[in-house]
Amino acid sequence: METAILLISCPDRKGILSEITRFIAENNGNIVNADQHIDFQKSIFFMRIEWELEGFKIPKLEIESAFRPIAEKFQMDYQLHFSSEVKNVAIFVSKYDHCLYDLLYRFKSGELKGNLKLVVSNHEDLKHVVEMFQIPFYYFPKNRENKLEVEEREIELLKKEKIDLIVLARYMQILSNRFVNEFRNRIINIHHSFLPAFVGAKPYHRAYERGVKIIGATSHYVTEELDQGPIIEQDVVRVSHRDTVSDMIRKGRDLEKIVLSRAVRWHLEDKILVYDNKTVIFE
Numbered sequence: 001m002e003t004a005i006l007l008i009s010c011p012d013r014k015g016i017l018s019e020i021t022r023f024i025a026e027n028n029g030n031i032v033n034a035d036q037h038i039d040f041q042k043s044i045f046f047m048r049i050e051w052e053l054e055g056f057k058i059p060k061l062e063i064e065s066a067f068r069p070i071a072e073k074f075q076m077d078y079q080l081h082f083s084s085e086v087k088n089v090a091i092f093v094s095k096y097d098h099c100l101y102d103l104l105y106r107f108k109s110g111e112l113k114g115n116l117k118l119v120v121s122n123h124e125d126l127k128h129v130v131e132m133f134q135i136p137f138y139y140f141p142k143n144r145e146n147k148l149e150v151e152e153r154e155i156e157l158l159k160k161e162k163i164d165l166i167v168l169a170r171y172m173q174i175l176s177n178r179f180v181n182e183f184r185n186r187i188i189n190i191h192h193s194f195l196p197a198f199v200g201a202k203p204y205h206r207a208y209e210r211g212v213k214i215i216g217a218t219s220h221y222v223t224e225e226l227d228q229g230p231i232i233e234q235d236v237v238r239v240s241h242r243d244t245v246s247d248m249i250r251k252g253r254d255l256e257k258i259v260l261s262r263a264v265r266w267h268l269e270d271k272i273l274v275y276d277n278k279t280v281i282f283e
């Protein structure tokens with residue numbers, strides 16, 4: 001059953017919901033999912049609504065233009081997606097393999113509804129892992145001197161392969177503003193701490209030194225500012241004085257895999273709305 005999905009945000013006012021549902025109902029659409037949220041502090045309306053395309057009177061390619069008068073009336077920002085459109089995905093890795101293995105399995109098994117097209121790395125260490133899953137592996141060694149030139153070649157590859165989503169699976173290179181702008185809110189990173197705690201390098205070691213009682217993982221969209229992008233998902237686990245740094249890393253890596261895969265799944269299923277450096281997750 002193919003569906004259309006509208007992700008909407010706009011200034012809150014009376015009548016929004018009725019106009020959206022009337023647009024769908026009057027054109028013989030059967031709504032299969034509808035979820036909304038109001039930010040009362042900022043008076044913003046958010047909605048994710050999904051309906052069956054079978055029997056819908058408006059041809060698929062004309063839905064966006066047919067909806068536009070409603071969008072203009074309510075000053076909506078909106079995205080229209082179709083469940084049949086499977087997103088092309090690229091994974092970026094360095095040397096850590098736990099999130100990579102996890103994602104490779106979840107894509108291979110069909111759990112993640114995306115088309116994993118390629119893996120990019122600044123090291124060759126994981127080439128054998130990727131090729132075990134019959135996925136193309138591209139090696140782009142980077143250093144301070146060549147970083148921008150190498151990124152241009154990476155962007156060229158990503159555009160040629162029509163990549164829709166980039167997943168940084170413990171990728172240890174800071175992306176330039178140019179790269180981030182090219183793929184705004186389409187680059188997901190996993191940070192191995194419960195942000196905003198322990199931004200930057202070695203969060204597990206710093207957590208151990210601080211004597212924390214919980215550690216966590218955070219997936220977020222990548223922005224120009226390191227680890228400051230819109231948070232998509234987080235989770236935590238308890239630790240104690242009995243845990244060494246190795247224990248924390250072991251417990252944390254399980255969290256990283258879960259938190260990253262949830263974020264990837266929600267993005268692939270068009271369940272994430274970004275506003276004001278935050279997210280609304282329609283899960």
Ligand SMILES: Nc1nc2c(c(=O)[nH]1)N[C@@H](CN(C=O)c1ccc(C(=O)N[C@@H](CCC(=O)O)C(=O)O)cc1)CN2
Binds near residue numbers: 192200
């Ligand atoms: N523009 C952004 N790029 C990246 C982000 C981000 O939020 N915005 N997240 C990082 C991931 N990360 C922490 O989660 C991180 C990765 C790398 C570094 C770093 O200092 N890298 C050095 C090189 C280190 C090396 O070569 O081993 C660098 O890039 O100069 C800090 C944090 C991914 N990218």
